[in-house]
Amino acid sequence: MNPARVWSILAILYFAFFSWYTSFGGPLTPEEIDGYVAELERVGQPPEAIEDIRGFLENDTGDDFVILNIVDAREPPLVVEGFPPAADAQEMSDRYMEFMYPALFARACHPVMVGSAAHRAVDLMGLEVEDIDVWDQGVLMRYRSRRDLMDILSNPAFAGRHEFKAAAIQKTIAFPLDPWFQLGDPRLVLALLFLVIGFAWQALRRG
16 A cells, blocks of 8 residues: 555544544533523422533533542442342442443543542641541543533433432542643544554655
8 A cells, every 4th residue: 555545544534533532513502501401400400500500501612621520439339229239339330320431432521530549638728528538539531522511411311310329429529620731632642643653654665
């Protein structure tokens, strides 16, 4: 295969990946926000949670963002009707997430970092909540856009699963970061990889 053909294939593959991984929709419009809020009300989200979400949506940048989650699992988890009583917190979390996993990955949303706690919190200031220093896991989850997140949360298939989250989690803190930056952006990594492949192919052909 000649180098020009290889470069063409690599360019097409990269363009396809870049188009899937990047949000081009721009910030949410007021009409879109009202629609998402109405859907959240329909599925029974608490009013205070809806107001928080509305504020988050009204400040949309149109770019990707991450949510930093820190979690303390409940062991043993609460019993949920119809679920095996011997289930552990991870099984409960998996049931809560079983709809979200395919919905997330279809929209280029994925974990950036996942880690288990090595020790209790080593630095706390201004906090007086009991056990606030004890956590099990930290997760940094990347979302392609706020529109993608709301498409997932407002899907009726997601309704009714909160009981599994409540059963599995003792306490959690989650907040969004936007703007954010990471050196290992897959778009950059893939571009560098394809450049290496393209130039290596050219070198082999010349050799």
